[in-house]
Amino acid sequence: MFKYLSLILKNSVRSKRRSALTVLSIAASLCLLGVLGAFYHVFFLDPPTEEQALRLWVRNRISLANPLPLAYQQRIAGAPGVRDVMVFQWFGGTYKDREAKNFFARFAVEPERLFSIYPEYRVAEDQKLAFQRERTACMVGRKLADRLGFKLGDRIVLEGDIFPVRLELTVRAVYDSPRDNENLLFHFEYLKESMPGYRGEMVSNFVIAARSAEEVPHIAEAVDAMFRNSAQQTKTETEKAFELSFLAFIGNVKVFLLSVCSAITFTILLVSGNTMAMSVRERVREVGILKTLGFTRGAILGVILAEAVVIALLGGIIGMFIAAGILDLMSRAPSIATDMSRLTLPPLIWGLCLAVSIFVGAVSAFVPAWNASRRSIVEALRFTD
Amino acid sequence: MSETVIETRNLSKTFVRDSFEIHALEDVNLQLHRGEFVALMGPSGSGKSTLLHLIAAMDRPSSGQIVTLGQDLATLDDHDIARWRNQHIGFVFQTFNLIPVLTALENVELPLKLTRLKKAERLAHARTALELVGLGDRMHHTPRQLSGGQEQRVAIARAVVTDPDLILADEPTGNLDAVSAREVLTLLSRLNQEFGKTVVMVTHDPHAAHAAQKIRYLDKARLLPEGDVPEDWTMAATQKR
Structure with missing residues (x-):
């Protein structure tokens, strides 16, 4: 087939306008397919990082809105295979106003445990100590600091909504991380003492660090079994599964993405098939x-x-x-529903999309090509369109 | 007696169009020998082109036998017939039928792509063929950049580039002006006389037919005996004169 290459290439651009339009329509569809494929990959195929694979999240079995007693932390720490357990409390609240540009995730954590459970958070040693030492200190991700211009020593005031408190925080550290570097993290102790009584003794999540990845499934079973007969039962799952549970709020994203991808493929097949049929029909004589x-x-x-x-x-x-260009832009945009920084076009999606292109080309042209190749010479030479 | 290159025995071809049977050829018995230049003449619909297509194995007969270059074509499947045609037949069409997106050189190289020749050898053969037809300076022109006569000469170069035994030409001068037609006929005669190619040419034009050594007439799907001319044809020729 290689020796027919010049014929193939010249025939491909025979009708320049039609070829250009076909190429563009396939490009637009494949671009959409690539972007959706990248989302699918991030959500469902991207393997957890080494650190992530060791982490589990514990929440109330009923829903995230139902808190768990802080006292569970000690009992969870005693479960076999658990290396450490940390409170991870969503704060919510408002920074300055309710404008989207000022939105970012705020969590109350335990700084003395944070860096052992999240070793991927890289921060200068003096900043880390400053953050750990000062009860009203906070640490912000590099991307967030760049976006909102936070610098060390800046004062950040958060007005609570779920928690009716006003927190006055000072930026003491800026962390870098391959993912999740748009968060603001502050001392859970500060929140707890601002919320005296019952509310201060309840938390939304615990993050567990397992001793080894092999122990992760057993820890999940053991922790949930531990609280099966309690008033607040738990649901323990891997960090990856916990992240995916947020997606489930908007429906079956997996089926949705696959359906849209299938519809796109089918549509380009029809568009391409029509063009190829026209192109072959014009050349029956040839x-x-x-x-x-x-x-x-x-x-x-x-x-x-x-x-x-x-x-x-x-x-x-x-x-x-x-x-790839669109995904690069998206990965730089502020994260809202998920960590967008992980959005790239992985080789798997590249390969799959190019395979879809080849499939579309071959399938769309097969019927007209087959019919043309089977036409008798005399019939083909007499053919007039 | 020189070698017989085409022999047909009771060759017939019937087309079915909208449930009507059209007899394009009936019981044609023809023998042509190596090195002959034969013109097939006859009125429209007499079966000239059909006979040429059957000789080139571009179509299958309804009945009868055709042996071209010693090969009973009925014994070959489509794949082998295509290969046989590539090796033994050079076909020249009335409407030139060059591939418009390819240059003259690429058009002439095309049949050689089906051979085992390397690219350099293919191009060398194609250049030689184009030089033979006097188009050495038009190799990189596309068909749109050539005149009708030049296009037909490229088509002849394409037909001879594989060094076939048989050149079949279907109204090769039908779309050309008088000067170009004369050039094409001279070329076909040269291929016949200098290179010993057997040429069978279908034509309407008595002037063109005179380039051939022998003229055979078809009338109403039948091949007339050698020397016979259709009655209407003689009258028309007389009126023209």
């Missing part, structure tokens, strides 16, 4: 000429299919580069 010269049915089928694949593949490659 099929007769090629056959007269001695081309076999197989060679003709191959040449026409290769032309379609070249067009579809070109569209696919352009689409994927656009998708």
Whole structure:
């Protein structure tokens, strides 16, 4: 087939406008497919990092809105395989106003445990000590600091909503992390003492650090079994599963993404099929000429299919580069529902999308190419469109 | 007696169009020998082109036998026929039928792509063929950049590039002006005389037919005996004169 390359390439751009429009329509569809594929990969296929694989999250079995007693922490720490347990309390509240640009995640944590459970948080030693030492200190992610211009020593005031308190925090550390570097973290003790009584003794989540990844499933079972007969039963799951549970709030995202991807593939098949049929129909006479010269049915089928694949593949490659650009922009945007910084176009999605391009090209051209290759020479030479 | 290159025995071809049977050829018995230049003439619909297509194995007969270059074509499947055609037949069409997106050189190289020749060898053969037809300076022109006569000469170069035994030409001068037609006929005669190619040419044009050594007439799907001319044809020729 390689020796027919010049014929294939020249035929592919025979009608420049039509080829360009076909390439663009495939590029647009493949771009969308690539972006959705990247989301699917981040949500469902991206393996947890080494540190993530050791972490479990504990929440109330009923819902995230129902808190757990702080006293559970000691009992969880005693479960076999548990290395450490830390409170991880969503604070919510408002910074300055309710504008989206001022929104970021705020959590109350235990700084003395934080860096052992989240070793991927990198922070200068003096900043780390300053953050751990001072009860009203807070630590912000690099991306958040860059976005809102936070500097060491800045004062941040958070007005609570779930928690009716006003927290006055001082930025003492800025952390870097390959993910989740848009959070603000402060001392749970500060929140607890601001919320005296019953509310200060309840928390939304605990984060467990397991001794080894093999022990993670056993810890989940053991912790949930420990509180099965309690008023507040627990649900313990891996960090990855915990993140995915947020997606479930908006429905079955997996089915949704797969359905949209299938619909896109089907649509480009139809668009491409129509174009390929037109293109082959215009050249039935040439099929007769090629056959007269001695081309076999197989060679003709191959040449026409290769032309379609070249067009579809070109569209696919352009689409994927656009998708990579869009994902790069998205990964720099502020995270809202999920950590967008992980959005990239992984080799798996690249490969799958290019395979879809080849599939679209080959399938869309197969029927017209097959019919043309089977036409008798005399019939093909007499063909008028 | 030189070698027989085409022999047909009771060759018939019937087309079915909208449930009507059209007899395009009936009981044609023809023998042509190596090195002959034969013109097939006859009125429209007499079966000239159909006979040429059957000789080139571009179509299958309804009945009868055709042996071209010693090969009974009925014994070959489609794949082998395509290969056989590539090796033994060079076909020239009335409407040139070049591939518009390819240059003259690429058009001529096309049949050689089906051979085992390397690219450099293919291009060398294609250049030689184009030089033979006097288009050495038009190799990189596309068909749109050539005149009708030049296009037909490229088509002849394409037909001879594989060094076939048989050149079949279907109204090769039908779309050309008088000067270009004369050039094409001279070229076909040269291929016949200098290179010993057997040429079968279908034509309407008596002037073109005179380039051939022998003229055979078809009338109403039948091949007339050698020397016979259709009655209407003689009258028309007389009126023209």
